[in-house]
Amino acid sequence: MPKSKQLGTQLAALDARFRERLKGDLQALETLASQLQEKPETGSNLLTEMRDRLHKLAGSAGTFGYAELGSRCRELEEKARIQMAADNPDHATMMALCSAIPSLRSLQQSRLTKEPELEPQAKTDAALVDRRHIGLLIQDTALGLQMSHTLTSFGYRISLYKKQPEIAPDTKLDALIVDTSPQGYNMLQSAPFAERGVNAPPLLVISSQDSFISRLQAVRAGARGYFTKPVDLPALESRLERCFNTHQGGPFRVLIVDDDTDLAARYKLVLSNAGMLVDINSEPNLLLEKMHTFSPDVVLMDISMPEYSGPELAQVIRLNDDWLRIPIVYLSAETNAERQMSALLKAGDDFITKPISDSALLTTVYARAQRARMVSEALARDSLTGLLKxxxxxxxxxxxxxxxxxxxxxxxxxxxxxxxxxxxxxxxxxxxxxxxxxxxxxxxxxxxxxxxxxxxxxxxxxxxxxxxxxxxxxxxxxxxxxxxxxxxxxxxxxxxxxxxxxxxxxxxxxxxxxxxxxxxxxxxxxxxxxxxxxxxxxxxxxxxxxx
The missing domain is CATH 3.30.70.270 (Reverse transcriptase/Diguanylate cyclase domain)
Structure with a gap:
């Protein structure tokens, strides 16, 4: 079965499981509302449970396609929160809140059908050939031969070109190094450089100019390295290797801490499909053990769980110096900016409001994991050579x-x-x-x-x-x-x-x-x-x- 079709089948199974759960959640909310209407004077615990259930649905419903339902649950959750914080809860508001609960059932039918959002998987070391193919677009014959000889010694396979048309459209290159000195940056503004997509091989630029404007022009052309003449070839090779080693050390490892097992399962499926290793911890008391055994690159932390809060658990993680570098990303239906900032100030690094699209989840996790691994590598490695200290x-x-x-x-x-x-x-x-x-x-x-x-x-x-x-x-x-x-x-x-x-x-x-x-x-x-x-x-x- 094709991978995209397999992912669609797995997501459909999770959707079906959520639909069954949703029936029970809505019934439980209606029961709580009925009990609270009958005995409002003893409703403190009932209101707390109602708020917690609304919070969970506000976070998960949108991810499973029930955007209207999730939005409405968020509104009712905020009303419940206000009443819980009040010294003297308003009876009329409480009754209005209870009366609004049954209307949620009608939104159960308003579901947006979504196709799985697939992202291309990043290359890993196992998918790369032993000898990377580097294209050199250099008119200076002496420089071209010197660079070709040096990079060949480093183990690369080199193709040397003097003019861009010599590069056949179907030529597969792992990187392209261009000397802009003869023609200036006009060559980078024309096709095919201007048409390079996000998946194009890394572009490195060589120039006789050493100025801010020339570097800016190179960046606008998509360059990931800039070297002035005479070229420091070892430094150029180091930059090449850095471009290739985004996933050095194996796939990114993501730990999801969330008591909503259906939502966590969906996140795991989406991230795993992108080549990441994902583990779920739904029991916060086992968090420290999981951190030791799994060694995550990123922690996705639900901000509100029974008996524990996400910021509390994040602070527990931060008590260990070995885990200070690990990004903690809060996932929550919380929309109040002040409460979000409070959570971030305590221990977190980022805050994503549920529901989150598959592509946004992938982008956020990938960016955080990549940056964390780069920082970790930098701390363990010599700054000049990139080797272990x-x-x-x-x-x-x-x-x-x-x-x-x-x-x-x-x-x-x-x-x-x-x-x-x-x-x-x-x-x-x-x-x-x-x-x-x-x-x-x-x-x-x-x-x-x-x-x-x-x-x-x-x-x-x-x-x-x-x-x-x-x-x-x-x-x-x-x-x-x-x-x-x-x-x-x-x-x-x-x-x-x-x-x-x-x-x-x-x-x-x-x-x-x-x-x-x-x-x-x-x-x-x-x-x-x-x-x-x-x-x-x-x-x-x-x-x-x-x-």
Missing amino acids: HADIKEQVDIEIERAKRCEQPMSVVMIDIDHFKKVNDEYGHAVGDSVIRGLSNLLRQRLRKVDRLGRYGGEEFVAVLPNCGTRDAWLILEEIRQAFNTLAFTANNQPFFCSFSAGISGCEGPTWDTRDLLGKADKRLYVAKHAGRNCISGPQDGPQKS
Whole structure:
């Protein structure tokens, strides 16, 4: 069955379940109204229950297509709220409220039939090809060849064009890099650039102009990166990788905290269909356990639940420092701006008024989850390279050692250091030195596997953790990367120069499973490679070698 048809069938089943529930809810409201009319003097508890039921219907009815019913329930809920807050409830108003309840049944027939709102699913790593196809639209032959060589070294597949018509309409590119210097920004105002849709591949712009207006023109053309000449190619490659890694770390994880199980089920179905992992918690007392086990990127929180309020639960979450970065989005039929602001000030990050359309739900959750993951990544990663920081990569070493022992699989640790890096800084300046560091980090990230862990250990030193990889295989992998790095051209004062690195490898494999201080052993072998003349790799079996 096609996915869209399957989603429609599932939504129809939820709609049918809600229709059955609606009959019981309306009957319960009519019973409460009748009891309140008979004994208004003892109606405090009855009025509270009526308000709660109206609130729940106000939030869910519109989502299931009963817009008029939801709107009317919201009006009656507000009237009930006013009476509950009054020191001396007005008898006439109370009776009018009770008399209005039976009219809700007529709105049960006024249902808007909706087709499921489908959003295109975002690409995930599993759907991407191993070698991304990058188009270079560059008239400068020397620059085009240099960029083609460098990006090929980083693992990309490159197609070089001098004029836009050379790009066939059916050419599938993962990104397009355009040099606007020869023709200026007029080329970006004409087709096909002006006709690029939201799903067009990322556009990066190269220019000889460094001004606010030129950057603004690039943004208006849809550019997601802007680089002035001479181009810092490692920085450009970092931006490319950032464009591709929106979903790095797997699908977004969403926790829904709502006592309305039918409404929560609908939200889950819509979000799951967009590729997200969704869990529902309808028992607030289990919230902390769910936060620990599920580790959500976003929490969707109903603002009003029996015995607990959404802001109270949000504040409970915020008591844990590890969860401060997680966005909490309130979902409620509450329309009073003052009460919404009060809820947000206590602990929330956003407020969406029910009913919410499927597309609006997806957009809000996706934007919040993406931003939260970016912030989390930024906190754990080095700002220059985007790699794990010192403490985090050391933690990954410990994690992979325990995994290797548990699964009885080999693993390797590699310590890498750029040769004569002080000389690079002294001769060309720290900005160029940063470019070299970024270049090696990008190359390592491109050539190593997704399961490998990579961090900047300090200065020009890096650590790579290779699970299920013996030291001999690790040596072969790093040797290939070493040779590629030797050919990577960096630029200073409009002149190219080249760098090298040395590395030391340690590992746990074989019958001894000696995992003590693998980082220390890798560091000692790194110094062996340095003393052997640099630009080589030292492993436990072979000693320093260079091909």
